Amino acid sequence: MSVFSSASTSAPASAATATTSTTASAASASRQPTQAELLDFARRVAADAELIASLPLDPEGRTWVRLEGPAGSEAWLIGWPPGTGTGWHDHADSVGAFVTAAGELTENSLAARLPTDGWKTLELTDDVDRERRLPAGRGRSFGRHHVHEVLNGSTERHAISVHAYYPPLPRIRRYSRSGQTLRLEQIERPEDWQ
Numbered sequence: 268m269s270v271f272s273s274a275s276t277s278a279p280a281s282a283a284t285a286t287t288s289t290t291a292s293a294a295s296a297s298r299q300p301t302q303a304e305l306l307d308f309a310r311r312v313a314a315d316a317e318l319i320a321s322l323p324l325d326p327e328g329r330t331w332v333r334l335e336g337p338a339g340s341e342a343w344l345i346g347w348p349p350g351t352g353t354g355w356h357d358h359a360d361s362v363g364a365f366v367t368a369a370g371e372l373t374e375n376s377l378a379a380r381l382p383t384d385g386w387k388t389l390e391l392t393d394d395v396d397r398e399r400r401l402p403a404g405r406g407r408s409f410g411r412h413h414v415h416e417v418l419n420g421s422t423e424r425h426a427i428s429v430h431a432y433y434p435p436l437p438r439i440r441r442y443s444r445s446g447q448t449l450r451l452e453q454i455e456r457p458e459d460w461q
Contacts, residue, residue: 300338302408305431306364308337309406312344312429313368322346324425334429341435347372347426352418355442355449357381359412363432366406370426374399374407376415381449383412391447414442414449 300308312318312334323330324346336342341361347370379395399407406428409415419426441453 298338300336300340300431300433302362302364302410304337305340305362305433306366306406306408308340308342309364309366309429309431310404312342313366313404313406318344319368319427322427324348324427336431336433338433339435340431340433342429342431344368345428345430347417347419347428349419349421349423349425353416355414355416355444357412357414357440357442358432358436359383359438359440361432361434361436362408362410363413363430364406364408365417365428365430367401367403368427368429369403370419370421370424371400371402372426372428373418373420374401374415375418376409376413377449381412381414387451389449391449393447 322332322344326348328348329351330346332344334342334344376397376399377391377395378397379391381389401407417428436457438457439455440451441455443450443452
């Protein structure tokens with residue numbers, strides 16, 4: 268797979284190129300990948316020890332490298348320093364999957380379908396919270412408008428994960444949360460993080 272670009276929250280990492288033996292057929296490139304196919308891709312990449320070891324890790328902030336995903340999907344290899352996380356967000360109209368390649372991540376998510384637009388604040392019911400612990404080799408897929416946060420709860424170890432989305436992320440909505448109140452704070456577009 269080709270690496271398109273690299274970035275870091277504190278200092279840009281240099282662009283790199285990595286290859287694996289996976290190739291997409293012309294037939295699969297002409298259709299949308301399923302959530303299961305994105306999860307399978309993330310698992311295969313997470314098992315590539317050489318690629319995982321090549322990710323530059325920064326003790327101050329997350330690092331990431333963009334990868335070529337299957338059938339036109341967007342994929343990322345992400346390094347998580349101890350104690351870092353994403354904050355609450357969704358991926359708008361994209362479906363996705365991610366797998367922990369090293370360390371352990373925790374995903375907190377909402378088991379509720381939120382309105383897609385037209386709101387700034389929502390009161391959540393008491394039964395919507397879900398937590399998943401994802402050690403190395405474990406992952407999950409998710410559908411459109413999935414609201415979650417991903418955390419590296421370790422105080423000592425980096426975690427590394429592989430993420431894939433289809434269609435490529437059109438936007439990310441960021442939320443703040445206080446108790447059961449969820450507030451839309453910001454909408455990011457691809458040019459904000461590439």
